[in-house]
Amino acid sequence: MSFILGITGGIGSGKSAATQWFESQGITVIDADIVAREIVEPGQPSLQAIQQSFGDWVLLEDGNLNRRALREYIFQFPEARQTLEKITHPAIRQSIIQQLQQAKSPYVILVSPLLFETNQHELVHHTLLIDADEQIQLQRASQRDGQNEEQIRKIIAAQMSRTQKQQLANDTVLNDGLLEHLHLQLKPLHLKYLQRAEQVF
16 A cells, blocks of 8 residues: 555645646546546446436436536535435545555555545545635636636635644645746655655555
8 A cells, every 4th residue: 555645725726736746756646526526427326326316307418417407406405415425425435445556656646625524534644735825716716617706715615724724734835826836845745755655655
């Protein structure tokens, strides 16, 4: 089993920029968001379970999950979120564990926006927070996702606070939006993680 680094950060904090740099150093990155999409693809048991629990309206004509309809439904009926999470969370966790075990790089990264909010932090040995001030988060997320400021503020408010994440994380990198600044902070951490990987495992 490799040394597993968990990376997290709020919306628009620059997690992708950080993980891309680690990938360029030959480190395998497993993205919890991608796993969450994979487990509800057509033919997957989780999608069948969602259809059985909620009804056929959760599917689009092509058999894919109607994310928008499901999101709106959960917004109207918050208790439905628990039903959904009981189906998806174990499947996400199982897939992440499988992919972590298959990773061949010196250490492996699990990146998840909800690393601390879910029990995914239990799967990692060490955590790195990619931190950014709210103004940068708003600016970056609105450019990328085309969402308005109000929507992004709601997402930020729903996530664990920056202060809480800073207290929980083993390492924190402040991302001011300049890639070279981010990379300068990541390089010594990468060397530290390579050493940890050799010592511990």
